[in-house]
Amino acid sequence: MSRAREGTRVPAPLLVPAALGAAFLVLPVLGLLVRTPWSQLATQLADPAVGEALRLSLVSATLATALSLVLGVPLAWVLARSRARGRSVLRALVTVPLVLPPVVGGVALFLVLGRQGIVGSWLDDAFGITIPFTTTAVVIAETFVAMPFLVISVEGALRAADARFEDVAATLGAGRWTTFRRVTLPLVAPGVAAGAVLCWARALGEFGATITFAGNFPGTTQTMPLAVYLALQRDPDAAIVLSVVLLAVSLATLLLLRDRWLGRTGAA
Numbered sequence: 001m002s003r004a005r006e007g008t009r010v011p012a013p014l015l016v017p018a019a020l021g022a023a024f025l026v027l028p029v030l031g032l033l034v035r036t037p038w039s040q041l042a043t044q045l046a047d048p049a050v051g052e053a054l055r056l057s058l059v060s061a062t063l064a065t066a067l068s069l070v071l072g073v074p075l076a077w078v079l080a081r082s083r084a085r086g087r088s089v090l091r092a093l094v095t096v097p098l099v100l101p102p103v104v105g106g107v108a109l110f111l112v113l114g115r116q117g118i119v120g121s122w123l124d125d126a127f128g129i130t131i132p133f134t135t136t137a138v139v140i141a142e143t144f145v146a147m148p149f150l151v152i153s154v155e156g157a158l159r160a161a162d163a164r165f166e167d168v169a170a171t172l173g174a175g176r177w178t179t180f181r182r183v184t185l186p187l188v189a190p191g192v193a194a195g196a197v198l199c200w201a202r203a204l205g206e207f208g209a210t211i212t213f214a215g216n217f218p219g220t221t222q223t224m225p226l227a228v229y230l231a232l233q234r235d236p237d238a239a240i241v242l243s244v245v246l247l248a249v250s251l252a253t254l255l256l257l258r259d260r261w262l263g264r265t266g267a268a
Contacts, residue, residue, distance in 0.1 A: 029247065036244050037237045044241040052219050053227040054245065060135065060223060061203040064142035068150045068199045073192060076154035077180070098148050105144055106212025113140065113213075137214035138221050142203035149202050150195035157191020158184070201253040205246065 010018070037044075044050060078084070079091050097105055113120040113131045123129040131137050165187065169179045185192070207225040214221040216230065224246055232239035 032240065032243055032247065036240050040237055041241055041244075044238050045245070047238075049218055049222075050227065050238075050242065053222050053224050053242075056135070056138070056219075056222065057204055057224040060138045060142055061146075061200050063139045064146055064203040065150075065196055065200040067139065067143050068147040068203075069192070069196060072147045072150040072195070072199075073154055076151045076158060077184075079151070080155045080158035094151055095148050097145050098152075102145055102206065102208025102210075103212050106141060106209035109137075109141060109144060109209065109213045113137075132213055133215040133217065133221060135214075135220055138210055138223060141209040141213045142206045145206050145209050146199040146202040150192075150199040153191050153195030153198060154188060157188035157195075160191075161187040197253055201250060204249060 079087055112118050115124050165183050166179050169183045205225055211226055216222050216226045224242060228239050228242045231242060
């Protein structure tokens with residue numbers, strides 16, 4: 001017991017940088033809350049433009065998460081369980097949006113899906129479909145930057161899951177699809193849920209790729225982060241109120257993941 005207590009003590013040289021690091025991360029959030037014009041909160045939120053931006057943000061982030069689930073879960077399975085060559089290269093390419101500047105991601109989407117893009121020109125000529133500067137472009141941009149969070153989370157859950165359950169299902173005559181649907185998915189459900197929440201939160205806060213690929217048109221492509229950027233130039237109080245709304249959503253996201261984090265910590 002004495003050794004366990006000794007191990008939990010923080011070395012003195014770590015206390016000062018740890019306190020500075022905590023202050024560096026916490027003080028801006030506290031500053032935002034302190035400077036929030038709480039008396040104007042209801043008035044600002046009642047603005048139709050704010051409501052429209054919030055609605056578009058919630059809808060587009062939800063659609064981006066749904067698309068990420070459809071595409072990302074199978075991709076995570078391939079990365080975690082497949083023995084095909086080139087998995088490391090594929091994993092690196094899939095995770096590039098995590099480190100790629102969002103504006104660069106928007107430019108890349110434009111070069112592929114724009115009117116003169118590799119795929120966009122064909123869509124325009126064959127079907128008359130134009131993607132940039134539409135609500136669809138918002139969903140695509142958010143999916144591009146957010147799906148890697150889901151893929152990484154699900155891949156980690158798949159690697160940690162006990163594959164013996166799948167082997168037993170196979171020996172009992174279950175096909176690969178049945179095993180995946182009835183055994184694998186329930187095993188990694190917490191990882192899928194956590195990845196989906198992180199994906200949704202990242203999509204909700206997306207700015208750079210959205211403004212580059214979809215533009216900033218109220219009612220069509222103007223999401224909450226874009227509304228904050230625009231409001232900061234003409235009405236700082238409105239920008240603060242919108243920022244507090246996004247902060248509240250981020251905190252709610254962390255609370256949703258809290259039980260899973262604590263469970264993993266306890267298991268460790």
